[in-house]
Amino acid sequence: MNYFSSDFKLGILGGGQLGKMLLYDTRKFDIHTVVMDPSEDAPCRIGCNEFVQGDLMDFDAVYDFGKKVDLLTIEIENVNVEALEKLEKEGLRIYPSPATLRTIQNKAKQKLFYIDHDIPTAxxxxxxxxxxxxxxxxxxxxxxxxxxxxxxxxxxxxxxxxxxxxxxxxxxxxxxxxxxxMIPFKNELAVIVARNSKGDMVTYPVVEMEFHPSANQVEYVICPARIAPEVAEKAQLIALKTSRAYGHTGLLAVEMFQTEDDRILVNEVAPRPHNSGHYSIEASYTSQFEQHLRAILGLPLGNAESKVGGIMVNLTGEEGHTGKVVYENMDTIMKMDGVTPHIYGKKETRPFRKMGHVTIVHKDIAKAREIAGKVKDTIRVVSV
Incomplete structure (x- = not known):
């Protein structure tokens, strides 16, 4: 099938920042996109060919949306699976599959899935x-x-x-x-696995995640993870095993714990582009968003290796600020070498809401982490 500059329509359920960044690459390839999101101010609205406002958990809204497109993907897991199952039975290609989504939507089912497939977990x-x-x-x-x-x-x-x-x-x-x-652990890690509809697979390098102490949100994603090569290899092998167990098409972000004795335990997965892969836009040969498109369209997978070390800093709304957003000191961080900000297009901020991210690239990962700390200390996401 000709996907490029054609009548083919790619449907995306969810119009948030992940969808917006996916649209960078659909526009690059001139792929016609149709997006549905409950918010009329969804970040995707500015970049898609067609926008539909609708409830992602409503059967009729999801089913009717699916009838408009030739292939359907997601940027958020909380969607009506029953509607997707009906669409799939009627012949619509849906990636990730409704069966995969049904398992992943429920953390208890996820954990039982790992037990059934001999995947290490807490x-x-x-x-x-x-x-x-x-x-x-x-x-x-x-x-x-x-x-x-x-x-x-x-x-x-x-x-x-x-x-x-x-x-x-x-x-x-x-x-x-x-x-x-409660598992004592050294690091929280993640590996993104890409698998296309032909069964070809590639893995991105292991990344290390640093979390905000009170918000339980990722503050920094560091690639490559500062871990021993044998631990990184173990993490990638477990991520591949998890991917094969799901038999998914697209991306699968596998979040893990590295224990004090260097065991690797799977925490949870996300079958879509993921916060842990944002660094790849600047630092990788193939970004996670382009890779997701390649995978769901059955195209050859791109090189998932990094060109340079990369660190992603999440930009979240500051505590005590709710309302129309203002980004303070943006010009200061843009004077720093290797710094690229991404603003998601959400007009209203609130405490800990993800409003954007900043990527720092540098051949020395220690230097990149130093710059990332300066970025975090400098930029402020506040309200008017």
């Missing part, structure tokens, strides 16, 4: 309701501390909480959840 208990954890604690079938995770709709640090005492359980929603053992 021990856990599954609960139909958060209130059942009190009984489990009284019966000593679980112990403090542990990590509570909502089975569904957790995102960007929401739906996750470290539980050290009974008081930490107060105020949590009474929903299906898991209680995961």
């Amino acid at each position: 021990p856990f208990r599954r609960f139909a309701y958060t209130s059942e954890i009190h009984t489990a604690l009284r019966n000593e079938s679980i112990d403090f501390p542990f990590v509570w995770k909502s089975a569904r709709f957790g995102y960007d640090g929401r739906g996750v909480k470290v539980i050290r005492t009974y008081s930490d359980l107060e105020g949590l929603p009474d929903v299906e959840c898991i209680a995961e053992d």
Whole structure:
């Protein structure tokens, strides 16, 4: 099929920053795009050929949208899977598949998937309701501390909480959840695997993630990860095993823990472009967004190696600021060598909302990390 400068229509469910960055490459290849998002101010609106405002969890909205396009992909997992399953039965190509999405949408199902496929992961208990954890604690079938995770709709640090005492359980929603053992770890790592519809696969280098201490959000992504080569190889092999188990088409971002004794445990996955791969726009031969397009269209996969060391700094709204966004000191960071800002186009800021990111490239990763720290200390995402 001719995808370029043709009547082919690529549908994207979700119009946020991931979709916007994916559109950089659809425009480069002149691929016609149709995007659906619930917000009339979605960042994608400025860059797609057609925009549809609609609820991603509504069966009819998703089904009707799918009938408009020739191939459907996502930039967010929280979409109506039942509608996708019907569309798939009617012959629409959908990547990632509805079956993959159904598993990944639920953290409990994800964890059971890893057990079933002999993929290393932290021990856990599954609960139909958060209130059942009190009984489990009284019966000593679980112990403090542990990590509570909502089975569904957790995102960007929401739906996750470290539980050290009974008081930490107060105020949590009474929903299906898991209680995961607290694992002492050295590093949080991630590997992005690309797999096209023909089964060809490539992996990006292992990245290291540094998290904000209170928001449970990634602050820095460092590529390559500052780990031993044998640990990096182990992480990539486990990521490939995870990808083969899912049999996905497109990208699969595999988030992992490196334990104190250098075991690798899979935390969770995302079947789409991912925050941990934003550095690739400037630092890689093939960005994760171009790679996703290559994969879902069945085209040859690009070189996933890095041209240079890269660090991504997340730009999030500062605490105490809600309203029309202002980016302070942008001119200062743009004077720094190797610094490229990406602004997502969200007009309203709020505490810890992802508003953009900055990539720093340098042949010396230690120097890149030093510059990244200066960027983080300089730019401010505030409200009027």
